[in-house]
Amino acid sequence: MIVAILPLLATTEALAQESPSGPDLTDMSIEELMSLRIESVYGASGFKQKVTEAPASVTIITSEDIQRYGYRTLADILRNVPGSYVTYDRNYDYLGVRGFGLPGQYNNSFTLLFDGHRVNDNIFDAAEIGSDSPLDVDLIDRVEVIRGPNSSLYVASAFLGVINVITKRGRDVSHVAMSGEVASYQTYKGRISYGNKLKNGLEVLLSGSFYDSQGQDRLFFKEFNSPATNNGIATNADGEELHQFFAGASWGGFTLHGVFGSREKTIPTASFGSIFNVTGTRTVDVRGYIDLRYERQLAHGWNLSSRTYYDHFDNDGTYEYDHSASDGPPLVLNKNFAHGKWWGEEVTVSKQAFGNQRWIAGTEVQDSFQQDQGNYDVEPFLEYFSDSRTSTVVSLYVQDEIRLRKGLILNAGLRYDHYSTFGGTTNPRGALIYNPWENTTFKFLYGQSFRAPNMFELYYDAPGNQANPSLRPETVKTMELVWEQYLPKHLLLAVTGFDYPIRHLINEQIDPASGNAFFANAGSLELRGLEFVVSRSVPGGLQGRLSYSFQNATDASTRTAVTNSPKHLVQASLSVPVVPHKVFASMDLQYVSRRITLAGTYSGAYVVPNFTLLRRSASDKWELSASLYNAFNERYADPAGHGLLENEIVQDGRNFRIKVGYRFH
Amino acid sequence: MNRPRHKRPASLIIISMMVLWILLSSASSRAVAVNEEDLEYAAKLAFLYNFAKFIEWPPGSFHSPSAPLVICIAGRDPFSPGTENELRTRTVSGHPIEIRPLRATDPVGVCGMVFIPVTERDQADNILQRSRGSSTLTVGEIPGFAARGGIINLTVEGNRLHFEINQLAAERAGLKISSRLFSLAKIVTDDPRR
Numbered sequence: 023m024i025v026a027i028l029p030l031l032a033t034t035e036a037l038a039q040e041s042p043s044g045p046d047l048t049d050m051s052i053e054e055l056m057s058l059r060i061e062s063v064y065g066a067s068g069f070k071q072k073v074t075e076a077p078a079s080v081t082i083i084t085s086e087d088i089q090r091y092g093y094r095t096l097a098d099i100l101r102n103v104p105g106s107y108v109t110y111d112r113n114y115d116y117l118g119v120r121g122f123g124l125p126g127q128y129n130n131s132f133t134l135l136f137d138g139h140r141v142n143d144n145i146f147d148a149a150e151i152g153s154d155s156p157l158d159v160d161l162i163d164r165v166e167v168i169r170g171p172n173s174s175l176y177v178a179s180a181f182l183g184v185i186n187v188i189t190k191r192g193r194d195v196s197h198v199a200m201s202g203e204v205a206s207y208q209t210y211k212g213r214i215s216y217g218n219k220l221k222n223g224l225e226v227l228l229s230g231s232f233y234d235s236q237g238q239d240r241l242f243f244k245e246f247n248s249p250a251t252n253n254g255i256a257t258n259a260d261g262e263e264l265h266q267f268f269a270g271a272s273w274g275g276f277t278l279h280g281v282f283g284s285r286e287k288t289i290p291t292a293s294f295g296s297i298f299n300v301t302g303t304r305t306v307d308v309r310g311y312i313d314l315r316y317e318r319q320l321a322h323g324w325n326l327s328s329r330t331y332y333d334h335f336d337n338d339g340t341y342e343y344d345h346s347a348s349d350g351p352p353l354v355l356n357k358n359f360a361h362g363k364w365w366g367e368e369v370t371v372s373k374q375a376f377g378n379q380r381w382i383a384g385t386e387v388q389d390s391f392q393q394d395q396g397n398y399d400v401e402p403f404l405e406y407f408s409d410s411r412t413s414t415v416v417s418l419y420v421q422d423e424i425r426l427r428k429g430l431i432l433n434a435g436l437r438y439d440h441y442s443t444f445g446g447t448t449n450p451r452g453a454l455i456y457n458p459w460e461n462t463t464f465k466f467l468y469g470q471s472f473r474a475p476n477m478f479e480l481y482y483d484a485p486g487n488q489a490n491p492s493l494r495p496e497t498v499k500t501m502e503l504v505w506e507q508y509l510p511k512h513l514l515l516a517v518t519g520f521d522y523p524i525r526h527l528i529n530e531q532i533d534p535a536s537g538n539a540f541f542a543n544a545g546s547l548e549l550r551g552l553e554f555v556v557s558r559s560v561p562g563g564l565q566g567r568l569s570y571s572f573q574n575a576t577d578a579s580t581r582t583a584v585t586n587s588p589k590h591l592v593q594a595s596l597s598v599p600v601v602p603h604k605v606f607a608s609m610d611l612q613y614v615s616r617r618i619t620l621a622g623t624y625s626g627a628y629v630v631p632n633f634t635l636l637r638r639s640a641s642d643k644w645e646l647s648a649s650l651y652n653a654f655n656e657r658y659a660d661p662a663g664h665g666l667l668e669n670e671i672v673q674d675g676r677n678f679r680i681k682v683g684y685r686f687h
Numbered sequence: 688m689n690r691p692r693h694k695r696p697a698s699l700i701i702i703s704m705m706v707l708w709i710l711l712s713s714a715s716s717r718a719v720a721v722n723e724e725d726l727e728y729a730a731k732l733a734f735l736y737n738f739a740k741f742i743e744w745p746p747g748s749f750h751s752p753s754a755p756l757v758i759c760i761a762g763r764d765p766f767s768p769g770t771e772n773e774l775r776t777r778t779v780s781g782h783p784i785e786i787r788p789l790r791a792t793d794p795v796g797v798c799g800m801v802f803i804p805v806t807e808r809d810q811a812d813n814i815l816q817r818s819r820g821s822s823t824l825t826v827g828e829i830p831g832f833a834a835r836g837g838i839i840n841l842t843v844e845g846n847r848l849h850f851e852i853n854q855l856a857a858e859r860a861g862l863k864i865s866s867r868l869f870s871l872a873k874i875v876t877d878d879p880r881r
Contacts (some may be wrong), residue, residue, distance in 0.1 A: 047733040048773050052871055055730050055737065056848055193844050219844075323809045374809060460768040508769065513710070558710045568706045592699060594706040611706075613699045629699045654698065 057603075076168070077423075077433035077453030078467060079504050079518055083165040085190065087565075090597045090608045092634035092649030092679060093159055096134075096151040100185070102595055102610050103167045104555050104569035105518075108151075109586055109660040111671050112241070112260060113289050113305060115152030116663075119169060119182055120522055120549045121573030121587040124529075125620070126663020131473060133180035136187045137279050139313040143335035144362040144390045144413075147476040149185070156283020156309045158231040158266045160201060160213055160683075163190045170469055170500045170520075181473040181498060182522070189270060189279070192217035192225040198686040201645075206677035207260070208236035224273045233264040238674070241290050243298075245667050251298040259290035259301050275317045282310035294358075294665050295486075296341040302355070308336040323374045328367070335362040343399075355400040358484065360477075363392035378425035388415045393477045397484035407484045411477060413442045429457035439472075443480065447472050447495060461508035469500045475528055479541040488533060488540035496543070498524045514557045522549040523578070530664045539664060546578035566596035583618050586661040588627075590615040606636045619661040621669045628658035645683040652676050729770045730848055731841055735802060735826060738839060739779045743863035744799060745822050749782060756782040759789035759798035761814055762807035789814075796821035803827045803837075811835065822861045834878040838862065842873075851875045 047055070081103045083093075093099045097115040101108040109116040109125055117129050128148035134141040136157055142149050150156065166186040195217025203211040215229035237260025247254035262285060269280040286306045292298040313331040320326055339358040346352045370384035389412075396408040421435035433453040440446040451469040458464070475493035483489040500522045507515045526543040533540060551573035559565040571591040575584040590613070597608035611631040616624045634649040652675055659670035739756060749756075756779050760766065771786050778784065791810070795801055795818040803811050808829045815836050818825055825837045832840040833853040838860060840851040852872040857864050 047729045047770070048736055048777065050733055052734070052737045052741075052868070055733055056871065058726070058730055058848065319809060321809075374806065460772075508767075556707065556710055564709070566706055566710050568703060568710060592703055594703055596706050596709060598709075609702075611699075611702055631698075631702065 077435075077451070077455065077465070079169045079465070079502060079516075081167045081169075083167070085163050087597075088159055088162060089645065089647065090606045090634065090636055091595065091610050092608070092632065092636075092647055092651075092681070094679065095153055095159060096155055096157075096165070096185070096187070099159070099165055100151060100167065101612055102593055104567070104593055105169070105551075105553050105571040105573070105591060106167070107588060107591060107612070107614050110152070110673060111660070111663060111666065112291055113287050113293070114148075114150075114154065117149075117151055118586065118588075120520060121551060121575035121584065121589075122182060122522075122524070122547065122549055123586055124584075124663070125586050125661050126530075126665065130476060131181040131183075133184045134187070135184065136281060137189055137277075137313070138186075138315070138329070139279065139281075139311060139331060141309070141311075143309065143337075143360075144333070144364050144393055145335065145337070145360040145395065145477045147474075150283075150307070150309060151185075153233065153235075153262060153264055154283070154285045154287070154307045154309075156266055156281050157187065157189070157268065158213055158229065160231075161189050161215070161227075161229055161268055163188045163194065170467060170502055170522075181471050181496070189268070190217070190227060191219075191272070192227040192270070193219040195227055195229075195685075196687070199683065200685075201681060201683040203679055203681040205235075205679035207238055207674075209679075210234050225271065227268065227270040229266075229268040231264070231266040233262075233266075235262050237261040237288065237290075241672060243291065243668050243672070245669065246292065246298045256290035256292075256299045259288050259299065259303075261301075262287040277315040277317075279313045279315075280311070282308075284308045291662075291666055291668055291671060294341060295343070295667070296356075297344050297353075300342045302340060302342045305337065305339045308334070308338075310334045325370075325372045325374070327370045327372075329369075330365075330367050332365045333363065335360075337361075351402075354402075356397065357400060358397045359395065361392060361394045362390065362477075364388060364390040379423065381420070381422040383420040384418075386415075386417045388417075390414070395477065395482055407482075409481050409483065411481065413477075415442070415474075416440045431455040439474075441474050444474065444494060463504070463506040465502070465504040465506075467500070467502040467504065470497070471500070472497045473528070475541070479528055486538055488536065488538040490540050490542060493528060493541060494526055494543050496524065496526050496528045498522055512558050512560050514555070514559075516553075516555040516557075518553040518555075520549070520551055520553075523547070524549065547575060547584060548578050549573065549575045563599050563602070564597070566594070568592075568594045585620055586617045586625075588615040588617050604638055604640065606634075606638075608634045608636065617661055619669050620664070623669060625659050625661050625670050628656050629654065630656050630658070643685055643687070645681075647679075647681045649679045649681075650676065651678070727843075727848075728765045729767065731828065732766050732770050732774060734841060734848065734850065735800065736774055736777065736779075736784070738824065738826065738868070739784070739800060741865040741868045742824060743865075744824075745861040745863075748799065748822050752781050754782060755785035756799045757785045757787060757797060759787055759793075759795070759801040761789045761801060761803045761810060763804060764788060765804045765806070795823055798823050800824040800826060803829065803832070805829055811837070818860075824860065824862055825856070831878070833875045836877060839872075840875075849873065853877065 083099050097108045100106050100117050105119055107118045109123060116123055116125060116127060117132060128146045129151060130147035132149050134149035168184040170183060195215050197218050199215045201213045211233040213231040217227040219225040239258055241256045241260060243254050264285040267282040271278045286304055288301055289303045296303045311331060311333040313329060315329045317327045337360040341356045343354045343356050344352050345354050366386060366388035368384060368386040370382060372382040374380045391412050393411040393413060398405040417439045419437040424432045426432055435451040438448045449470040449472060454466040456464045472495040474495050480491050480493055481489045502520045505517045524547040527545045527547055528541050529544045530539055531542045531544055551571060553571045555569040557567035575587040577584060592613035595610040597606055600607050609631060613629045615627045619625055630652045631654060632651045633653050634647055636647040638645045655676035657675060659672050662668045662671050735758060774784050775786060789801060795814060801814060801823055803814055805828050811827060811829055811832060815825060826839045827837045828841040833851040836856050838853055838856045842849045842851060850872050853875050855877055
């Protein structure tokens with residue numbers, strides 16, 4: 023396999039040398055400048071902030087990257103972000119950063135934002151980054167991954183980071199765009215979008231996507247390797263179906279976004295003690311929201327922005343159980359649900375003082391008027407648990423950015439949140455950003471943050487589980503030192519050191535008396551590490567990144583390693599224009615070192631490279647891409663979470679995707 | 688898992704080294720450092736340079752044939768120092784380019800060109816007012832800037848940069864804009880409602 027790759031890399035190397043990959047923009051004609059693809063449109067936000075001046079360590083992924091590297095989901099995007107890794111349990115994807123990513127935690131340590139709207143739900147605080155995401159990645163303009171707690175600006179559970187997704191605008195699509203995909207495991211996907219900016223200033227983007235996948239027809243789980251359970255082989259139990267809708271409109275100071283997604287996934291892992299090798303065990307996740315934003319510039323540099331939103335989340339699981347051991351029927355359908363509805367209002371005021379100071383203050387009220395959970399058998403009907411709640415969160419925050427002198431920025435923020443579930447918490451944050459020389463940036467970052475216990479952790483009480491309403495928030499104090507060095511020829515070197523002590527970790531425990539699982543503030547973690555990044559991005563040309571992360575996560579009390587925490591990560595990506603502006607050959611690769619499983623064994627290290635070839639017509643009318651994922655057919659597995667009998671979950675081998683896009687102007 | 692173990696680190700090291708080599712290998716151009724996020728502003732600065740090339744200032748705007756063309760940046764400077772330095776090595780019709788910040792109290796008239804970044808949009812009207820009567824080329828990146836009396840406004844449409852020209856405003860400032868610029872621009876006029 024390696025031998026087959028070498029000539030490809032050698033060719034791309036030659037092309038990289040020959041192609042005019044490093045044009046000096048100053049020497050370009052206006053026509054050339056007008057044909058340049060601009061991916062990062064800061065002007066639109068009105069509060070443009072250079073990455074080098076952001077009070078955090080930030081990685082940006084653009085729609086161009088998504089196309090060139092053949093990313094299919096947010097999870098694909100995130101696994102290529104330096105220091106991140108993604109774990110999949112054949113239903114949901116879990117993000118890990120800074121060596122922290124407990125399996126089965128539903129990404130509640132991160133805040134996922136779509137256009138500033140918090141996507142995490144009000145029961146699990148789950149961020150949907152896999153195929154369950156309600157947003158089609160083709161509609162993403164860019165993704166900003168902000169490491170560390172930005173909770174002085176964003177709502178809680180921005181514990182270890184914020185993933186800020188900015189969607190495209192109508193004019194980016196104009197007018198009708200369609201795409202179709204065929205992929206391994208009998209996977210089909212289609213999308214149709216309409217976008218336009220009308221003469222009267224109204225800008226609209228409407229899009230709908232449909233995705234259907236048979237999934238792996240045979241999956242082997244050694245824990246079920248007995249004749250009674252089909253020798254551990256789950257057949258045709260990995261399918262999924264997904265519908266996604268997006269509507270965006272803006273007019274004057276108003277911006278309206280509506281997002282809706284519905285996914286049904288068959289679960290092949292016999293989770294929560296259900297029957298192995300059946301197709302009836304599945305979850306349906308429905309997520310939708312409407313968000314109306316109004317922005318207005320007032321006199322004397324004041325800005326007012328207000329946001330009103332309504333959110334909806336339904337998670338419905340159906341599990342097939344065999345009750346014959348207890349003289350019951352051999353097939354009982356068990357339903358488990360979590361239904362949430364909430365609305366909120368946020369008002370932000372900011373003032374831009376000419377040149378050297380700007381501050382923002384805001385308040386947000388979020389009212390969860392439905393937070394229902396329950397579990398019952400359908401036939402014979404038996405209700406095990408039913409719980410209805412409501413809760414509110416009220417937040418106040420203020421942030422000031424001061425240019426102390428040329429090349430020195432102080433950024434300080436304070437946030438107060440009051441939760442009806444546990445009370446109030448105040449968290450400060452500070453950053454000193456220093457540019458001693460033109461192309462050198464040092465960032466000293468300090469932050470405090472918390473993760474509120476969610477409704478599932480507080481009140482879930484189905485058989486085998488136990489509620490714990492006295493849970494307190496998990497806390498973290500983060501210290502980070504970043505050095506970024508821009509070098510000629512578009513090169514960037516970055517080194518980051520971090521120390522994140524986590525206290526009062528909300529962790530799943532087993533009550534020795536009852537054998538029930540419950541959540542408790544048990545344990546402290548130390549996350550320490552170093553990250554090295556070399557990246558190069560030539561406008562319209564060669565781009566790539568190589569990063570190495572050393573992350574040492576230890577349990578502070580037992581001094582033992584943390585579950586699903588790799589010590590070493592290597593991530594590489596490279597995209598080369600084979601024919602300038604038309605054909606791009608791209609590769610990305612992830613190396614994840616071995617990780618401890620819940621059972622205390624190791625999931626082996628793996629190397630997974632993916633390749634994509636993209637062909638684009640000169641007028642951007644059509645686009646064709648072919649991708650090969652896990653090209654070496656690496657057989658690897660991820661540590662499994664609680665609720666699974668498996669110790670490890672097998673991942674996909676080599677697979678492909680062909681995608682065609684067409685645009686009617 | 689059934690694969691021989693030694694292959695994995697070998698392929699990892701080989702690919703990583705190849706990527707590093709390609710990333711570090713020298714491209715022939717003497718391009719300045721532009722990180723991806725700054726591409727928009729690197730391109731916008733190149734636009735400013737191009738505008739200067741295709742615009743004729745009224746006689747007497749420059750003290751001498753070698754007097755600098757002063758490009759003022761209002762408020763917070765969005766351009767990277769590297770690209771600005773690159774521009775400082777260029778000349779326009781024999782005038783070396785000088786880039787300097789424009790503070791709230793500075794006279795606008797000394798600027799041959801003033802760029803008002805989107806972050807300073809609240810100052811736009813103020814700066815336009817202060818530039819009245821001078822032959823300063825006002826360039827913005829603010830929706831509606833040209834209709835408000837700015838001469839050139841940079842816009843982003845379909846992931847590409849475009850620009851609008853307010854011909855009346857250019858005439859008021861005594862600037863002659865080449866037909867090449869007009870052919871590429873969207874022509875706008877003063878918003879009558881203002």
